Amino acid sequence: MHPQIESAFNEAENRYLHPEELGVITQYVESLPKRMQTYCTLRDKEMTIMQQVADQLVKTLPGETTEALERSIKNALLVMRYCAMGMLLNNEAFVKERLRTWMGQTMKAYHSQTIDSALYELLTQALNQALTPQQLSFFNPMLAAAQAEFLPQDQPLTAAALGW
Amino acid sequence: MISVADLLVNDRIPGSYFATDAYVRSDLEMGLLENRQGDRLIALPETLIQAIYSGLDKETGQASRLVLFNCGRWWGKNFYARFCAEVTDYYGIPLSNMAMVEFMQALQQCWITHGWGKVDLDQSYQHRGFLVIKGWNSVFARLALKHEQPVCYLEAGILAAFFSQLTGKDLHCIQTTCESMGADCNRFVLGLAKRLEPAETMVTNLAHDAIMQALCGEN
Numbered sequence: 001m002h003p004q005i006e007s008a009f010n011e012a013e014n015r016y017l018h019p020e021e022l023g024v025i026t027q028y029v030e031s032l033p034k035r036m037q038t039y040c041t042l043r044d045k046e047m048t049i050m051q052q053v054a055d056q057l058v059k060t061l062p063g064e065t066t067e068a069l070e071r072s073i074k075n076a077l078l079v080m081r082y083c084a085m086g087m088l089l090n091n092e093a094f095v096k097e098r099l100r101t102w103m104g105q106t107m108k109a110y111h112s113q114t115i116d117s118a119l120y121e122l123l124t125q126a127l128n129q130a131l132t133p134q135q136l137s138f139f140n141p142m143l144a145a146a147q148a149e150f151l152p153q154d155q156p157l158t159a160a161a162l163g164w
Numbered sequence: 165m166i167s168v169a170d171l172l173v174n175d176r177i178p179g180s181y182f183a184t185d186a187y188v189r190s191d192l193e194m195g196l197l198e199n200r201q202g203d204r205l206i207a208l209p210e211t212l213i214q215a216i217y218s219g220l221d222k223e224t225g226q227a228s229r230l231v232l233f234n235c236g237r238w239w240g241k242n243f244y245a246r247f248c249a250e251v252t253d254y255y256g257i258p259l260s261n262m263a264m265v266e267f268m269q270a271l272q273q274c275w276i277t278h279g280w281g282k283v284d285l286d287q288s289y290q291h292r293g294f295l296v297i298k299g300w301n302s303v304f305a306r307l308a309l310k311h312e313q314p315v316c317y318l319e320a321g322i323l324a325a326f327f328s329q330l331t332g333k334d335l336h337c338i339q340t341t342c343e344s345m346g347a348d349c350n351r352f353v354l355g356l357a358k359r360l361e362p363a364e365t366m367v368t369n370l371a372h373d374a375i376m377q378a379l380c381g382e383n
Binding site for chain 1: 165166167168169171172177179180183184185186265266268269272273276
């Protein structure tokens, strides 16, 4: 559950909830049917989306071994399942906890960063086609949270990074 | 052509079995800690660990090192059996068929989740018959009585037994650097007892690299 909602429930014996706290709960409850619908779409289209990504990935990176590509695709399927559950729960922490360290280390150990960067780009494109903008607004924060755990982040735009 | 559907076994994709939030569960009503299989976990308070160290030191003096090492061996043997059973059950493949990367991932995460700190494998001396395990943030190093030599005998015993079971060879383990002495990490050298023997006396006055050179130079 979203940490903000969880902490609101802990206030029961202290006081009735403030309007803004109720607002967070209302927002979540109202979004739940749409989250469920998005979850079902992802579940039903899991194979279609990932097969499309896999086919394009093979074309994009012809030099990579099937074994390496399959490993990355399998990991991406897992990431998608964690993200889908995280979206249902509205909890990025769930996604982060499940992927923390090990996914990044696995990618590093297998030197699969090139494949993974290409894969997640293709996955984003495939999701843009498969989901509506509203569904994407629920799902994308989870995918971004997941990627932050294992894909190298872009350098922040600072004076030092620009060499000024 | 890759068939994505063929990548799944029984529609499942194993993740990180030892992920902390998934692995440790608590039953508040019963006051119990359990792992995700429902097996009991015990929490060791710092006071107890400190008491074990000081009690052993008072009762057995220098022999406490051997006592701790042997306790570690016993613990490590059972730990290996449990690790094997749980990992085999979850990933659906025997430990011997697991890729080294995945095995180490599981072991590292298992170590973290049990609160023993971080571990990593240093394979620089593998071709000479020695395996080096590096550890960080060890509670056993932090709470042990300070000495002029490494103090993680319990962990050394655990690692000796664990890797002996894993490799099917009777391995010994000697700690060469220790966080309790201000080192950046704890280094444990694993190898055949006879080949590791000379290092026993070196740990008090030689650095890790010098010990490794001496050990490898002899062969």
